[in-house]
Amino acid sequence: MIGIYGGTFDPVHFGHLxxxxxxxxxxxxxxxxxxxxANPPHRxxxxxPPAMRLQMLQLALANSQGLVxxxxxxxxxxxxxxxDTLRELRAAHGxxxxxxxxxxxxxxxxxxxxxxxxxxxxAHIVVMTRPGFTVPADIGSKxxxxxxxxxxxxxxxxxxxxxxxxxQLDISATAIRNLIAKRQNPRFLLPDSVIDFIRQHNLxxxxxxV
Ligand code: ATP
Numbered sequence: 001m002i003g004i005y006g007g008t009f010d011p012v013h014f015g016h017l018x019x020x021x022x023x024x025x026x027x028x029x030x031x032x033x034x035x036x037x038a039n040p041p042h043r044x045x046x047x048x049p050p051a052m053r054l055q056m057l058q059l060a061l062a063n064s065q066g067l068v069x070x071x072x073x074x075x076x077x078x079x080x081x082x083x084d085t086l087r088e089l090r091a092a093h094g095x096x097x098x099x100x101x102x103x104x105x106x107x108x109x110x111x112x113x114x115x116x117x118x119x120x121x122x123a124h125i126v127v128m129t130r131p132g133f134t135v136p137a138d139i140g141s142k143x144x145x146x147x148x149x150x151x152x153x154x155x156x157x158x159x160x161x162x163x164x165x166x167x168q169l170d171i172s173a174t175a176i177r178n179l180i181a182k183r184q185n186p187r188f189l190l191p192d193s194v195i196d197f198i199r200q201h202n203l204x205x206x207x208x209x210v
Contacts, residue, residue, distance in 0.1 A: 001097040001154060003032035004089065004123065006073075006082060008173065009053045010046040011198060012060045013190040015171035019128065020067050022166055023101055027126075027150060030096075033070040033089070034061065041079035041114060048203060050074045059193040081114040086122035095157045098123035104133070110142075120145060123158040128166040135163055180204040 003023050007016060020032045034057055038050040057069035072088055073080040089098055100123040107127045110116050119125060145161040153160055171189050179186045181204055186195060198204060
């Protein structure tokens with residue numbers, strides 16, 4: 001099974017990386033593909049060019065077997081729709097189950113995503129939750145897809161919905177950008193190799209822009 005973990009990764013940090021390690025182990029995934037969104041349809045475009053966000057991911061994952069920085073969304077023009085990414089991955093990976101990971105916030109907005117019902121044509125969706133969470137009552141037609149046993153995800157290439165508790169460290173890219181803009185040290189929030197890259201390229205220098 002292959003995990004798909006998308007984000008802006010502006011920059012990638014230990015919150016993302018801890019999650020990637022944890023989901024790989026929890027679901028016994030062959031790999032987790034971390035995919036920077038080139039042109040996010042649902043939020044303001046990051047100031048950092050997609051190629052640089054991909055480079056930071058590559059540095060962060062340099063020694064992490066089974067965690068892959070995937071630049072597939074950089075090769076397309078226009079908004080980066082997840083359904084297009086999943087279609088490409090499905091074409092590349094035959095019947096291997098694909099697990100699309102997303103946070104609760106993203107799941108709450110899922111019905112605004114371009115062609116959202118078709119996401120399930122290509123992948124399972126795994127919603128990453130926090131402790132004390134219960135499945136919302138108002139998930140509509142998605143309830144028919146809900147499974148409570150992760151083992152069932154192995155038996156189909158996609159189509160199911162699963163909720164999984166995952167550790168979420170209290171780190172955000174926004175906070176890191178703000179620290180850097182204030183000339184404070186972001187060390188231990190993200191890999192040193194990524195900090196070096198940020199310094200070399202003078203990223204996130206102006207708080208008003210982050
Ligand atoms: P920003 O602060 O710029 O919004 P972010 O830190 O939230 O960025 P994103 O790149 O937007 O990071 O997030 C990508 C994915 O990682 C999303 O699914 C998000 O829910 C998840 N994520 C973000 N921060 C954490 C964290 N600290 N722990 C676990 N998952 C996280």
